Amino acid sequence: MPRARRTTRPEARREEILEAALELFAERGYRGASLALIAERVGLTQQGLLHYFPTKERLLVEVLALRDERDTAHLWPHGGLDALPAIVELNTQRRGMVQSYTVLSADSVTEDHPARDFFTGRYERLREAVAAMVREDPGVVLPEGMSAEDAAAMLIAVMDGLQLQWLLSGGDIDMTGVVRGALALLRRSP
Secondary structure, three states: OOOOOOOHHHHHHHHHHHHHHHHHHHHHHHHOOOOHHHHHOOOOOOOHHHHHOHHHHHHHHHHHHHHHHHHHHHHHHHHHOOOOHHHHHHHHHHHHHHHHHHHHHOOOOOOOOHHHHHHHHHHHHHHHHHHHHHHHHHOOOOOOOOOOOHHHHHHHHHHHHHHHHHHHOOOOHHHHHHHHHHHHHHHOOO
C-alpha cells in the first residue's frame, strides 16, 4: 500500500521556510545559512525551496520583513520611544540576524541591489514612525532647529551605528544603554 503523501498549502510552506530561515540566519548569519541547510530543515530539496524563493537574497529580504513585522507588533504599539531600547535588547539575542541586516543594508545602497527597494521603504516607514513617537512624547525637548524627523533620523542612525560597533567589538558595546542615553538627551529640559 503506498504511503500517503503529505500535502501542505503553499502559504503554509512559505511560512515554514521563512521561520526556518529566520532561525538559521539568526544562528549562523546570512553567509553561514545555506539554502541547502534551510531546505533540509523544512524537508525540501534546495530546488524545492527555490520554487518558493527564487534567490537567497529574496528569502533574506522576506525574513527581514517578517522580523520587522513581528518587532512592530510586539514592541512598538505600547512603548512609544521606550520601545527602541527594547528592540535593541532583543537584537542582542540574535547576533546572526543583526550581522545579516547590517551587511545587507550597507550593500543595498548600490543601484541594482535586490534589497534596495526593501531598505529604502523600510527607512522611510521607520523615520515616519519614530518621528511620530518623538512628537507624541511629552518629555522630549528638541534643540532649536531640530525637527521630529531630524530626531528620528538621528535615533535610527545611533541604533544602526551601534549595531555595527557592537558586531565589531564582539558584543562589548552596551547598545541598549547607549540608546537609553540618547533618549535621555532628547528628554532633558533645555
